[in-house]
Amino acid sequence: MAIELSIKNIDNGGGPFGAVIVKDGVVVAASGNSVTNDNDPTAHAEVNTIRAAAKKLGTFDLSGCEIYSSCEPCPMCLGAIYWSGIKRVVFASDRYSAASAGFSDEMIYNEITLGNHERTISMEQGLSVEGEKVFEVWEKYPGKIPY
């Protein structure tokens, strides 16, 4: 179903990716990639589907769900999967096939494993003391919802 969706998505003007989220054997959400259609660089199939499933289930916690993707999730999408609590991922093509088709998945995997000062983008730390104080405010805040 994720693969079928990825092919349909090309004709819809989107990237060649599709994803489906299932809970207890029932499809909760399915979506293609809509980066170019929505002018949203985060609108990968997996992110779109996680957002739709969370909205449908009324919770940010998708533990108990599984995600099926036409391609191995990129680091952004894999990060989203961890934050969502999803524990099982099934994918068809992989980061190397995606790279051959012109997508940056493999490059980003390589970049993320590097230290902050070794990357092709500039990363600088500043006001770290002030930044850390925010977590002290958070820890004292009585109404906080852990996620």
Added chain:
Amino acid sequence: MAIELSIKNIDNGGGPFGAVIVKDGVVVAASGNSVTNDNDPTAHAEVNTIRAAAKKLGTFDLSGCEIYSSCEPCPMCLGAIYWSGIKRVVFASDRYSAASAGFSDEMIYNEITLGNHERTISMEQGLSVEGEKVFEVWEKYPGKIPY
């Protein structure tokens, strides 16, 4: 500004994070984390701000922009930064401070550097031949927009 936003965001019921995107010295977008308020596990400050900036500028390509974050971006957000084309990141606190405050950023960095079969979540590949054929369809599609 990102730090101030992260503190305000706690009082607004969100996570203790804020981000600001700047282009040519002008603020394009600013947002806190809204995971719990929006029931969206992808709604980190950086992702929210990237989505808002892309919408405002009417493009998925934010090259030429810089992002300032109250905390080191997690792998999901760092992936989003790469996909957006942003080349400069400035952050205050880091993944280790975030971990001390109960957030999973450091854990997810560690997981992403592992192979697919070494992770705490299950990752399986299936229908890889069918999956790879999707990229053949994509490469032949005349209307495709690279991103």
